[in-house]
Amino acid sequence: MPVESRTTIREGRASDALRPLALERGVAEYAEGSCLVSFGKTRVLCTASVEPGVPGWRKGRGEGWITAEYAMLPRATRTRTPRERAQLGGRTQEIQRLIGRSIRAMLDDFRFGEHTLRVDCDVLQADGGTRTAAITGAAVAVADAFDAMSSAGVIPVSPVKRLVAAVSVGVVDGAPMLDLDYDEDVRAAVDMNVVMSGEGRFVEVQGTGEHGTFDRAELDALLDLAVSGIQQLQDAQRTARAGT
Amino acid sequence: MPVESRTTIREGRASDALRPLALERGVAEYAEGSCLVSFGKTRVLCTASVEPGVPGWRKGRGEGWITAEYAMLPRATRTRTPRERAQLGGRTQEIQRLIGRSIRAMLDDFRFGEHTLRVDCDVLQADGGTRTAAITGAAVAVADAFDAMSSAGVIPVSPVKRLVAAVSVGVVDGAPMLDLDYDEDVRAAVDMNVVMSGEGRFVEVQGTGEHGTFDRAELDALLDLAVSGIQQLQDAQRTARAGT
């Protein structure tokens, strides 16, 4: 896990620039698909695992299912965060539901037989944007896992119709800003996470103004910024996937 | 709980019309503030309770806190839904976090002393839009509770700066539609919940396209519809509050 080549001078970054980005495939030897994604200092290990069968409520239709889990290593954070044990926190549940919905938008249907594809996004280091990095990396891991299933003859063809990618935007110190790191996120008056498909359509738009409300013009500026950032992420995904 | 005066012929409703709306204040005799809100057949009992002290992480600043809980009675739904016990579901946690953030946007700061205002939104009957009804009713209950604290001399003046209200919109059968009931919600390709302040600014925008993605034009049309609906909700809130 050498990090030296990714060092970032955040201070010099333009407000519409992404942080240094890396997508490393195949890092988990046993998983059907995996991707270690870095958005600056944020590092998330995404794996996609194929399991036989589907949850009880989906049985008997001959269709599959995709679900996601999200967790942080205790010392991913600046001070240690205790592991979530008995009760998952609301933030964690929100994030893993968001990842699950986003990944499921990569398919038009679930006609790949009664398999469950389980996505695990484990944050090794957290410096803001962990959920958007997780979605961006998980999309690659999932596409790889479906390719592996298809190569192995488990399914005739991958059901993946498009990749998805995600980025955060926010109003920081009065200005719209792309891909917030932790310090920016804490200062943001408005915070928005946007997930888009490879076809340039929205999958999720979640804007929150706990430290201040926002008007239509601000909303529009944030969406513009997000769209431009996601296009760069999608280029990187394509490049990474091409390098098989 | 007589319901006859609220009977709704949903079929005849225009796509930009709210369902029949009712806001009944003071229904919970022991609570500092309460409001029974109906959006059509959806009925939510909202109470606001004042408790001394604040959570540990806020102690010592002389500031208060506002938090929310959301639950459904088991037979609020068409078929019985088991009570959530050991582990709150992700949907429930998402909703109560959304209600909490929305209600906190009614204040500019928490300088009302070390009191906790606890909002409980209990769904008596669920026909779609329970989270937006809950926010709209809770805003009234909370404003009443702060008025009660102020009348009782516990605080010099209510810290409430504005009400908030919320509505759902969605793309149903290809057309944008306001205030979805359960049947419409199930059919919606895109579903969006919007929370706005009385000053006409956004507090939250949450758009999801699990059964389909959406483009910028659709997003704009949904936002327009939400804004018009929320203005009607805010009129009803003012009328209800005026009738003290």
Place this chain on the structure above:
Amino acid sequence: MPVESRTTIREGRASDALRPLALERGVAEYAEGSCLVSFGKTRVLCTASVEPGVPGWRKGRGEGWITAEYAMLPRATRTRTPRERAQLGGRTQEIQRLIGRSIRAMLDDFRFGEHTLRVDCDVLQADGGTRTAAITGAAVAVADAFDAMSSAGVIPVSPVKRLVAAVSVGVVDGAPMLDLDYDEDVRAAVDMNVVMSGEGRFVEVQGTGEHGTFDRAELDALLDLAVSGIQQLQDAQRTARAGT
């Protein structure tokens, strides 16, 4: 939920008089049977839900089952009571077991096919006597649910053989008293809950003297008082049921 018509001047009530009583049927639109019961300011929403199948330990006999749950809304009480989550309190479990046994005494057997009838008693407002109000209201909801099953042809005939009703009695300030409200309950030296069938036989007698013991004469006086009160409750049940 207008309450004005039920206002009670408790001070003027005779020691052998019930509090103002109301039984409102059909308040939960989706439930097979429902009844909102008021004993003075105590208000309990009782629903009866029919579900296919029976618990594992009863399978294969072709018989049904009836079970009950009891809960309080957090602000049913004078100060807010936290929701019971991971571990149900002993008081709650005692009450829901008592409701279940009482309701099952309405039948001579469970030969109505492998259906489970689930009774939910949710206390909207608590001013003493919530368990006895719950039993009295649940009996009506359950009789209605079985009638609905029979009308729908799910079962040939309702298995209900009798209603049951319940009331609390106690020794307060040295004198036996009927249908205790919260203030009386707190002061009671002896507290007794009595459940009786429509045929005038006992289903449950639970007398407790934590703040003092009691002799046979006191026990007899309390039982007499309970019997007279339950007869009035049973008249009200019959009237409510007649007004279909």
Place this chain on the structure above:
Amino acid sequence: MPVESRTTIREGRASDALRPLALERGVAEYAEGSCLVSFGKTRVLCTASVEPGVPGWRKGRGEGWITAEYAMLPRATRTRTPRERAQLGGRTQEIQRLIGRSIRAMLDDFRFGEHTLRVDCDVLQADGGTRTAAITGAAVAVADAFDAMSSAGVIPVSPVKRLVAAVSVGVVDGAPMLDLDYDEDVRAAVDMNVVMSGEGRFVEVQGTGEHGTFDRAELDALLDLAVSGIQQLQDAQRTARAGT
């Protein structure tokens, strides 16, 4: 734990006779008070432990508290019963609340300083009547523990004003019967547990008719039987306590 001297020919027992009874004090070397009680084959190990301090809600009054726990060894029963772990069953909670209330009735007040007396009733073998055996044995253990505290100078004098004892009665095969064993309990149409003080007053009366209701005459017959049984138990308690 030799059991031979307690073998019982239940068949020959009169309907108003107790099963062979044993109260063995001091069996748990480390506990402040202990009593191994046998009602026939039912064997319960009761210990009373003194701990400094009281629960939070009682602090600052200078008063003590008494509380009880009840559990069964897994193989106390004819077929193995799993241990109760995360969630205590309703039956267990009911029983430990009943034991707690009964034992607290041994005192007129809790003015013995901020100590908690914790009663543990662990069923080694279960053949019906475990809760009544537990109360009868726990009363002895608790009296001994308070004597030990007084001898040790922790309190000036024991606050115990009276012992309590308990027995079950029921209508079995149409006839009232005292001190039911497991087979009788299963067959009982009506089942009643009665707790009385050494002064001959009732502490608790809990009668249940799940397999049939009961009238006033049956109730009276059961109470008579219980009173006679409890007097024998109280004689045995006095004898055991005298043999220090």
Place this chain on the structure above:
Amino acid sequence: MPVESRTTIREGRASDALRPLALERGVAEYAEGSCLVSFGKTRVLCTASVEPGVPGWRKGRGEGWITAEYAMLPRATRTRTPRERAQLGGRTQEIQRLIGRSIRAMLDDFRFGEHTLRVDCDVLQADGGTRTAAITGAAVAVADAFDAMSSAGVIPVSPVKRLVAAVSVGVVDGAPMLDLDYDEDVRAAVDMNVVMSGEGRFVEVQGTGEHGTFDRAELDALLDLAVSGIQQLQDAQRTARAGT
């Protein structure tokens, strides 16, 4: 549970002597096998219960399974220890896994049909060495349970090939010592538990030096001491088993 005949003058015991030992079979009337074992003041009630079926992961092979649980009565200890409820402590889990592995070493295979043999070791009194006493007593209970199955014709022959027994050894005050009681255990610099088969081979060796490390010579001395102690335990097991 008379204890007088087992009183121990620990002070006079040689460093290579066991504490007074007792193995009492058949103490739990309902269990297929049971043994109350005493190592000095340590007393553990061991039962072996036969249940139909095996855990899910073993189904379909026609083989059985053996598993163990370990618990302490709250007042087995010098000061009361709260019961373990939601989360089993690490120490408890370690011990019950050790007991399970040790008991399974009594068999060469599990070809006794799809039965589960459940061992329960409940500590009535704890004075050090509870896990080694539990293993030594459980071995007897399990052998008896398999004999009972075989006598009852459930299995043709007992699968037990050998007994196992266990003892603790440690370095106390600089010297190796056998069968540590609680006071010795607390002072021990090195603590080792050894489980051996009746054939004189090791099943488990667990040496720990939290308060100090140990060299090869100390390890050898401790093992020698353990071997000699276990031979005495195995003699006692054979004597107890012979006295059927």
Place this chain on the structure above:
Amino acid sequence: MPVESRTTIREGRASDALRPLALERGVAEYAEGSCLVSFGKTRVLCTASVEPGVPGWRKGRGEGWITAEYAMLPRATRTRTPRERAQLGGRTQEIQRLIGRSIRAMLDDFRFGEHTLRVDCDVLQADGGTRTAAITGAAVAVADAFDAMSSAGVIPVSPVKRLVAAVSVGVVDGAPMLDLDYDEDVRAAVDMNVVMSGEGRFVEVQGTGEHGTFDRAELDALLDLAVSGIQQLQDAQRTARAGT
């Protein structure tokens, strides 16, 4: 996390050879000490975090505490292993207790002020020997964290007196073998984990023979093998620490 330089031809390894070993320090930017350890394909991320204060039971002595947690990423394993949530498994608890005891043996006392040093060992990839790799890596992370505290002036000098390291040995296919990978571990008749200090003394010896027992000669051979392996691990630790 490039793995190519560590590829291992296990088949060619001598029975007394370690797998390819790597110790990478400083991989977790926010942690006071960290080490990514690889024993062949087994990869464990070890962090050491310093927190103010100590657990309640240690307060007031002016001494610190060291504790450890162990977990596996879900797809560290060949097939996905669900995350441990409400109840930690017995294996996990055993391992984290073992790591904690081993690391505490690096100090002679805890006189470094009321700080808690929390060790987290998260398995990224599991191919046997995760607990021994975790101990070996954690020792480095902990030594680094104490050095960091000392450099920062939080403590005058590091309390670390020695490193510890650990390795597994076993009898596989009849022969003693060092540092078992997963396939060897599954086949092992006897499995032993040994922890030693830098001074060549034993900290822990845990030998288990679930699939077969072992005699003194086998035990001696396994210990010899472990000692030789641990010396190589200690050399690697010293080299890694020297390269600051």
